[in-house]
Amino acid sequence: MAKSDESIEAERVEDEASVRYFKEGLEELLQPHLETCSADVASVIAAQTRLSAELARMENALLKLGDFRAIPKLSAYFDKVKLCRKRLANIQLSLSTIQGRIKKMKEIQQLKLQG
Numbered sequence: 001m002a003k004s005d006e007s008i009e010a011e012r013v014e015d016e017a018s019v020r021y022f023k024e025g026l027e028e029l030l031q032p033h034l035e036t037c038s039a040d041v042a043s044v045i046a047a048q049t050r051l052s053a054e055l056a057r058m059e060n061a062l063l064k065l066g067d068f069r070a071i072p073k074l075s076a077y078f079d080k081v082k083l084c085r086k087r088l089a090n091i092q093l094s095l096s097t098i099q100g101r102i103k104k105m106k107e108i109q110q111l112k113l114q115g
Contacts, residue, residue, distance in 0.1 A: 027109055038102045041095055048092050055085050 059081045062074050 024112075027112070031109065034102055034105060038099065038106070041099045041102065045092065045095050045099070048088055048095065052085065052088050052092070055081055055088065059085070 059078070062078050062081060065074055
């Protein structure tokens with residue numbers, strides 16, 4: 001026996017409502033975790049910025065020390081500092097990407113709450 005158009009439409013509306021409630025519940029469940037993650041990412045970015053400044057200071061100090069002939073070669077240490085700075089830059093790029101995604105998720109959630 002074929003379903004009537006009205007029963008098909010009623011099922012579709014019910015399915016849409018179920019999906020909407022599921023999405024809303026999931027967003028409500030994830031919101032505190034998104035905020036915590038966002039705060040943690042911001043904290044890590046601040047720490048990475050401080051570390052980058054310290055590595056730059058160390059690099060300058062090593063360059064000055066490298067000018068003296070009496071001190072053994074520091075090129076190995078200089079290379080290690082440069083490698084650390086490069087890794088730090090990669091980490092900062094990843095964290096910026098993550099923070100951008102979190103920001104977009106928050107904006108989407110705000111639009112859904114307003115709409």
